[in-house]
Amino acid sequence: MADASAAVLNRAQSSFDAGIGRLVDLLRIPSVSTDPEYRDACRAAAQWCIEHLSESGISGELHETGTSDAPGHPVVYAHHPGPASYHGPHVLFYGHYDVQPADPLELWDSPPFEPTIIREGEPRIVARGAVDDKGQVMMFLEALRAWHDETGDIPIRLTILLEGEEECGSVNLDQYLKDHVDTLRACDVCLVSDTGMWNRETPAVTYALRGLSYCEAILHGPDQDLHSGMWGGSVPNPLNELTKVFGQLFGPDGRCALPGFYDDVREVGEQERTQWKSLGIDETKQLASIGLPPEANVGEAGYSMIERQWARPTCDINGLYGGYMGKGAKTVIPSFAGAKISFRLVADQDPAKVTRSLFDWLKARTPPGCRWELMDHGSGLPCTVSTDSPHMVLAKESLHEATGKEPVLIGCGGSIPVVGSFKTLLGLDTLLLGFALDDDRVHSPNEKFELGCYEMGLRTHIVLIGKMAAAG
Amino acid sequence: MADASAAVLNRAQSSFDAGIGRLVDLLRIPSVSTDPEYRDACRAAAQWCIEHLSESGISGELHETGTSDAPGHPVVYAHHPGPASYHGPHVLFYGHYDVQPADPLELWDSPPFEPTIIREGEPRIVARGAVDDKGQVMMFLEALRAWHDETGDIPIRLTILLEGEEECGSVNLDQYLKDHVDTLRACDVCLVSDTGMWNRETPAVTYALRGLSYCEAILHGPDQDLHSGMWGGSVPNPLNELTKVFGQLFGPDGRCALPGFYDDVREVGEQERTQWKSLGIDETKQLASIGLPPEANVGEAGYSMIERQWARPTCDINGLYGGYMGKGAKTVIPSFAGAKISFRLVADQDPAKVTRSLFDWLKARTPPGCRWELMDHGSGLPCTVSTDSPHMVLAKESLHEATGKEPVLIGCGGSIPVVGSFKTLLGLDTLLLGFALDDDRVHSPNEKFELGCYEMGLRTHIVLIGKMAAAG
Numbered sequence: 053m054a055d056a057s058a059a060v061l062n063r064a065q066s067s068f069d070a071g072i073g074r075l076v077d078l079l080r081i082p083s084v085s086t087d088p089e090y091r092d093a094c095r096a097a098a099q100w101c102i103e104h105l106s107e108s109g110i111s112g113e114l115h116e117t118g119t120s121d122a123p124g125h126p127v128v129y130a131h132h133p134g135p136a137s138y139h140g141p142h143v144l145f146y147g148h149y150d151v152q153p154a155d156p157l158e159l160w161d162s163p164p165f166e167p168t169i170i171r172e173g174e175p176r177i178v179a180r181g182a183v184d185d186k187g188q189v190m191m192f193l194e195a196l197r198a199w200h201d202e203t204g205d206i207p208i209r210l211t212i213l214l215e216g217e218e219e220c221g222s223v224n225l226d227q228y229l230k231d232h233v234d235t236l237r238a239c240d241v242c243l244v245s246d247t248g249m250w251n252r253e254t255p256a257v258t259y260a261l262r263g264l265s266y267c268e269a270i271l272h273g274p275d276q277d278l279h280s281g282m283w284g285g286s287v288p289n290p291l292n293e294l295t296k297v298f299g300q301l302f303g304p305d306g307r308c309a310l311p312g313f314y315d316d317v318r319e320v321g322e323q324e325r326t327q328w329k330s331l332g333i334d335e336t337k338q339l340a341s342i343g344l345p346p347e348a349n350v351g352e353a354g355y356s357m358i359e360r361q362w363a364r365p366t367c368d369i370n371g372l373y374g375g376y377m378g379k380g381a382k383t384v385i386p387s388f389a390g391a392k393i394s395f396r397l398v399a400d401q402d403p404a405k406v407t408r409s410l411f412d413w414l415k416a417r418t419p420p421g422c423r424w425e426l427m428d429h430g431s432g433l434p435c436t437v438s439t440d441s442p443h444m445v446l447a448k449e450s451l452h453e454a455t456g457k458e459p460v461l462i463g464c465g466g467s468i469p470v471v472g473s474f475k476t477l478l479g480l481d482t483l484l485l486g487f488a489l490d491d492d493r494v495h496s497p498n499e500k501f502e503l504g505c506y507e508m509g510l511r512t513h514i515v516l517i518g519k520m521a522a523a524g
Numbered sequence: 525m526a527d528a529s530a531a532v533l534n535r536a537q538s539s540f541d542a543g544i545g546r547l548v549d550l551l552r553i554p555s556v557s558t559d560p561e562y563r564d565a566c567r568a569a570a571q572w573c574i575e576h577l578s579e580s581g582i583s584g585e586l587h588e589t590g591t592s593d594a595p596g597h598p599v600v601y602a603h604h605p606g607p608a609s610y611h612g613p614h615v616l617f618y619g620h621y622d623v624q625p626a627d628p629l630e631l632w633d634s635p636p637f638e639p640t641i642i643r644e645g646e647p648r649i650v651a652r653g654a655v656d657d658k659g660q661v662m663m664f665l666e667a668l669r670a671w672h673d674e675t676g677d678i679p680i681r682l683t684i685l686l687e688g689e690e691e692c693g694s695v696n697l698d699q700y701l702k703d704h705v706d707t708l709r710a711c712d713v714c715l716v717s718d719t720g721m722w723n724r725e726t727p728a729v730t731y732a733l734r735g736l737s738y739c740e741a742i743l744h745g746p747d748q749d750l751h752s753g754m755w756g757g758s759v760p761n762p763l764n765e766l767t768k769v770f771g772q773l774f775g776p777d778g779r780c781a782l783p784g785f786y787d788d789v790r791e792v793g794e795q796e797r798t799q800w801k802s803l804g805i806d807e808t809k810q811l812a813s814i815g816l817p818p819e820a821n822v823g824e825a826g827y828s829m830i831e832r833q834w835a836r837p838t839c840d841i842n843g844l845y846g847g848y849m850g851k852g853a854k855t856v857i858p859s860f861a862g863a864k865i866s867f868r869l870v871a872d873q874d875p876a877k878v879t880r881s882l883f884d885w886l887k888a889r890t891p892p893g894c895r896w897e898l899m900d901h902g903s904g905l906p907c908t909v910s911t912d913s914p915h916m917v918l919a920k921e922s923l924h925e926a927t928g929k930e931p932v933l934i935g936c937g938g939s940i941p942v943v944g945s946f947k948t949l950l951g952l953d954t955l956l957l958g959f960a961l962d963d964d965r966v967h968s969p970n971e972k973f974e975l976g977c978y979e980m981g982l983r984t985h986i987v988l989i990g991k992m993a994a995a996g
Contacts, residue, residue, distance in 0.1 A: 086852030153854055156749075220852050262753060266853045275815025277628075277968040281734060281938025284868050285778075285838035286829045287811065288820050292774055292841050295863075299771015302764055306757075339759065339893070343747025348760050348893020357758045366757035369764050370856050375843035376864060380558030380692050381738045381901040382625055383866055383939075384842050384967055391767075392848060394855055396756045421811070421820020429853040466753025467855075495856055496749040 056203060057518030061454075064198035064510055071194040071510070072169070072177065072503070074104065078149075078186050079167040079179040085125055085150035086220035094125040094216050097149040097186075101128045101214050104193055108200040112212065115232075117224035124224035125150060125216030129232075134209035140520040141240035141443060142209040144480065146470055147189035148218035148246070151181035152495045159497035174252070175503040183492045183501035188245035189214060191487065191506055195513035207521035211239055215470065218246075221266055221430020222469050229477045241443045242474045243516075245509060247486025250331070250460045255451045255508060257444065258484035260362060260463035261471055263397035263434030265406045266370075269414055270390040270425040271297075278385040290389040291374050293419035298391055300417070301367060305353035308367040308395070310409050318399045320355070320363045324463075328358045331460070341491060362463030366396040392429075396465060403431030432469020437481055446523070447483045450516035455508045485512060528675060529990030533926075536670035536982055543666040543982070544641070544649065544975070546576065550621075550658050551639040551651040557597055557622035558692035566597045566688050569621040569658075573600045573686050576665055580672040584684065587704075589696035596696035597622060597688030601704075606681035612992040613712035613915060614681040616952065618942055619661035620690035620718070623653035624967045631969035646724070647975040655973035656966045660717035660958060661686060663981035670986055679993035683711055687942065690718075693738055693902020694941050701949045713915045714946045715988075717981060719936050719958030722803070727923045727931040727980060729916065730956035732834060735869035735906030736939035737878045738842075741886055742862040742897040743769075750857040762861040763846050765891035770863055772889070773839060777825035780839035780867070782881050790871045792827070792835045796935075800830045803932070813963060834935030838868040864901075868937060875903030904941020909953055918991050919955045926983035957984060 064071070083097035084090040095114070102112045105128075112130030116123070128149065134140075154164035162168040167179035177187065199206055215225055229236060247258040273290040274283075303309035335357045336346045351360040360366075374389030376382035395406050411426050418424060438444065439461055451459040464484075474480045487509035493499045536543070555569035556562040567586075574584045577600075584602030588595070600621065606612075626636035634640040639651035649659065672678055687697055701708060719730040745762040746755075775781035807829045808818045823832040832838075846861025848854035867878050883898050890896060910916065911933055923931040936956075946952045959981035965971045 086854065087850060153848070153850060155848075155850070159749075219854075264753070264855070266855070268853075273816070273820070276965065277631075278814060279938060279967040280838075280840045280842060280866060281736070281868060281936070282833065282962070282966065283814070284840045284866075284937060285823045285832040285836055286821075286937075287814065287816060288822050289840050291844055292839075295767055295770045295841060295844070296774050297771075298767045299769075302768050342750060342755070342759065344745070344759060344893050346893075348745070349758075350760055350892050351757045360757040361754065364757055366752075367764075368752045368756045368761050368857060369767060369847065370752060370854060370858075371847035371849050372763055372767070372844045372861060373849040375841065376625070376627075377843050377845040377849070378559060378625060378627070381740075381864065381866070382558065382691075382842060382967070383736070383738065385840060386842075389844060392853065394752060394756075394853070396753055420822050421816050421818075464753070465756060465758075466751060490754070493748065494754065495751040495854070 057515055060198045060202045060514050060518070061511060063202040064194065064514060067198070068507070071190070075177065075187060075190045076167045078190065079181055080165055082165045083150050083216065084153050085217050087153055094150055098126050098128050098214065098216055101149055105130045105212065108197045108206065110196065110206060115228065117228055127216065127228055128212065128214035130212040132206045132210045134206060138209050138521070140208055140523040142211070142238055143520065144236065144239035144242045145192055145210065145212045146215070146242055146244050147192065148185045148215040149189065150216045150219050151184070151186070152219045154180045156497060161498055176500040177503065178498055178500045180499055182499050183488045184494045184499065185218065185246045187501040187506055188486060188488070188509065191509035192245060192513045194510055195517060198514055199517060208517055211236065222432065223430050225470055226473050226477065229473055233477065236478050239478070239480060242480050242482040244468060244471065244482050244484050245486050246468055247464050247484045248488040248490065249486065249505060250462055252489060252504070253457060255455050255457055255459040256462045257447055257451070257459055258464045258486060259437045259439050259461050261435045262465050262467050263401060263403050263432050263472065264394060264467035264469060265397060265403040265431040266394040266429040267407055267410055268390060268392045268427040268429060270388050271419070271422055272388045272425060273422045274385065274387050277387055280383040280385045283385055287385070288419050288421050289385045290422060291386060293422060294374065294389040294391060297414065297417045297419070298369065306351045308365070310413055312409065313365065313406070316401045317365060320359050324363065325359065328362070331358070333358050361465035363398055365398050365401060368394055370394050396467065397434045399434045399436050401434060403433060407431060432467045433472025433476065435471045435475060437484065441481060443481065443483055446519050447485055447516060450512050450519055451485065454511035454515040529987055532670045532674045532986050532990070533983060535674040536666065536986055539670070540979070543662070547649065547659060547662045548639045550662065551653055552637055554637045555622050555688065556625050557689050559625055566622055570598050570600050570686065570688055573621055577602045577684065580669045581678060582668065587700065589700055599688065599700055600684065600686035602684040604678045604682045606678060610681050610993070612680055612995040614683070614710055615992065616708065616711035616714045617664055617682065617684045618687070618714055618716050619664065620657045620687040621661065622688045622691050623656070623658065624691050626652045628969060633970055648972040649975065650970055650972045652971055654971050655960045655964045656971065657690065657718045659973035659978055660960070660981065663959065663978055664717055664985050666982055667985035667989060671989060680989055683708065694904065695902050697942055698945050698949065701945055705949065708950050711950070711952060714952050714954035716940060716943065716954050716956050717958050718940055719956045720960040720962065721958065721977060722932045722934055724961060724976070725929060727927050727929055727984070728934045729919055729923070729931055730936045730958060731909045731911050731933050732935035733907045733943055734937055734939050735873060735875050735904050735944065736866060736941060737869060737875040737903040738866040738901040739879055739882055740862060740864045740899040740901055742860050743891070743894050744860045744897060745894045746857065746859050749859055752855040752857045755857055759857070760891050760893050761857045762894060763858060765894060766846065766861040766863060769886065769889045769891070770841065778823045780837065782885055784881065785837065785878070788873045789837060792831050796835065797831065800834070803830070805830050833937035835870055837870050837873060840866055842866050868939065869906045871906045871908050873906060875905060879903060904939045905944025905948065907943045907947060909956065913953060915953065915955055918995070919957055919988060922984050922988035922991055923957065926987040927980045
């Protein structure tokens with residue numbers, strides 16, 4: 053390890069609590085990007101990041117996105133040229149400052165935007181966005197701050213993009229990348245911290261991500277809510293009809309019934325299957341961790357749980373609504389009913405094709421006298437990253453040195469659509485160094501980030517920056 | 525017509541506006557019985573009725589219902605012995621002071637609990653409960669008031685029950701009737717105003733009502749909301765599973781797929797079929813009135829629209845909920861998903877049997893690793909009333925005299941469960957004299973009651989009271 057890195061690690065250690073205090077400040081800002089009510093909060097979170105970066109000597113600015121009719125949330129753009137003598141890779145760091153909605157609020161033990169540090173058990177910080185992705189972004193920003201505070205400079209050439217729309221489909225990011233392609237193609241490699249460790253003791257590099265297609269379908273029937281006594285049995289009930297249609301979306305053997313859905317799926321390789329098997333996953337234990345019995349081990353027939361999570365596509369309804377949803381009874385036939393549906397996709401599926409396929413399938417099943425309102429909430433390409441590039445080697449070495457533990461190569465069932473866009477639009481590979489744990493309750497009430505994991509991420513980034521500075 | 529009745533009709537005419545003002549006062553009270561938030565408002569509405577009755581010389585009191593663990597809304601009980609010389613029938617008048625929830629609020633043109641009188645077009649009063657059932661109850665209470673104010677007395681023997689739980693399944697009413705059976709079995713006939721006219725020009729007596737079974741089913745899966753990327757495809761998603769199960773509830777030809785559901789259904793008789801056909805219903809026009817095209821004329825195969833509404837059972841989902849129901853996208857697998865389901869039933873179906881049948885059917889389809897939470901939100905017997913009793917003859921004559929129009933005998937797709945209970949528990953037939961119109965938006969935003977209909981009801985009750993006083 054370079055001497056400078058060792059000193060920077062010490063510096064980070066001594067200012068660890070101050071860094072957590074700054075993370076708390078960022079977590080207090082309710083930057084829920086999908087909900088227009090939190091529009092100003094999203095901008096405030098972006099501005100907060102600019103100010104944090106400037107304290108490390110990195111100049112940044114907000115770049116607006118979207119159109120005047122449909123304005124997006126701003127991108128935090130920052131750049132530092134590094135030392136004149138720098139010969140290492142020009143790093144593009146990507147993260148997101150927006151968070152998922154906090155509902156259902158009543159299931160949180162502490163308010164989602166009042167970060168709470170719990171010292172009992174594994175010390176951890178509980179808040180919406182603690183690990184996804186504010187905490188993971190802050191590991192990198194605090195690594196930069198430690199380098200700056202210890203050495204007076206940033207030792208690498210660096211561009212930073214912090215997005216504000218990751219949790220609502222990154223609808224404007226591809227256009228942003230296209231608009232800035234001349235600047236961004238000067239980068240050599242992307243670095244993203246939005247994935248997980250294998251477990252608390254084992255750091256990981258993620259090399260396969262699922263893609264995503266997210267849609268919403270509203271079925272409209274009568275032009276008003278109707279009394280189910282007066283009208284029941286004589287007109288189409290959008291709730292009945294929606295249920296009948298979507299009930300057909302799930303085929304036998306846990307497969308999606310959309311025609312051609314599996315045509316472009318790359319089969320799980322023998323090598324992956326063997327490697328993942330060697331991880332020794334206890335499926336029953338996994339289920340128990342979310343309160344499910346062994347018989348809940350369902351899904352596409354013929355694949356292990358980890359294969360279903362990392363390498364097989366899915367179809368999930370993420371929301372259903374319509375009619376009376378309060379307590380008690382109301383005898384209503386509503387004028388509409390809706391469903392939110394997402395597909396997790398794997399190489400080489402095309403999200404746009406899947407979305408079209410769903411819409412065509414729904415249209416072909418339009419109940420008599422009804423009409424569909426179909427919405428595309430965004431998509432992301434599935435992605436598989438090369439595991440033997442020089443950058444990947446640096447990343448694995450940094451993980452090992454910073455944590456003292458051998459990292460493993462894993463897949464991830466989630467989607468980071470921008471990774472596909474970086475590859476497609478900028479020709480860049482992405483290093484996915486993440487420090488979340490499976491039980492971090494990402495997207496759920498009581499989301500947490502363990503301080504031990506945060507510390508490993510902070511140390512890994514400090515070491516990786518040092519290695520890049522020493523390279524070339 | 526008796527001279528007294530003519531004078532009372534004149535009296536009612538001259539105080540018509542004052543009576544509407546009193547209805548406005550009652551409609552201002554948001555007595556939504558299904559929502560615990562409006563508990564006090566329900567009691568206030570009940571108390572208001574007591575005071576109105578006392579101004580007509582009728583003493584009443586609130587009778588509590590339910591248990592200390594699950595208190596119900598009070599019943600308004602009132603009694604007047606009538607003149608000592610009275611030989612007519614002892615009338616049991618039943619109505620309800622509770623109303624449906626007002627949501628979706630944003631679709632109301634005026635606030636649901638700020639009654640608005642509109643003079644353009646057909647003069648009408650717009651408010652939640654305008655016609656169901658506060659307006660229809662007030663036609664009778666104001667008829668009593670007119671008799672009292674004109675003659676100084678109430679000329680018939682009368683018991684009044686105003687329920688506060690009709691819109692949430694009348695869960696405590698049967699027990700109430702059983703507890704007061706000794707008093708109530710002194711009555712000779714029930715009188716209920718909670719049904720409709722055939723159309724604006726044609727008053728009607730309703731002689732067939734559908735029954736109801738209302739249930740709720742919540743499917744529980746994981747003990748927490750999950751990230752659909754991390755877990756999608758490897759665990760049961762309650763939204764997917766709920767949709768799969770309920771999609772099977774609807775069989776071919778628009779029929780309910782519950783085993784044995786049609787076993788006890790009394791087939792539509794040739795006479796009914798002919799009589800209803802002679803009403804000359806324009807089904808396409810009916811559909812157009814709720815914004816539906818002719819191809820929306822769906823339902824159980826082999827039956828006309830009116831037969832499907834009045835004489836065939838149905839199965840309707842009245843509410844679906846689960847996962848993310850806000851704007852935009854959230855990639856969640858929720859820990860539960862729920863559906864509210866109701867069945868409209870016809871003679872001789874047994875609501876309790878249908879509820880059991882649904883629960884058994886659901887249990888037999890429990891998705892692996894999940895569990896059902898099943899709730900019975902109440903039920904009501906289907907009911908067919910004799911059309912040639914002396915009371916029915918009086919009712920038809922009163923309608924004719926008070927409105928100058930020949931009434932027709934009709935069925936009704938809705939349910940007034942208490943009519944079944946009056947028959948079963950007290951042995952009483954019920955006269956259903958209602959003045960609602962099909963487009964009154966019962967249970968919907970902008971519920972209204974036309975003042976012309978209200979006036980016909982008021983006059984009919986005045987004449988009917990006079991005829992009963994003159995009878996025997």
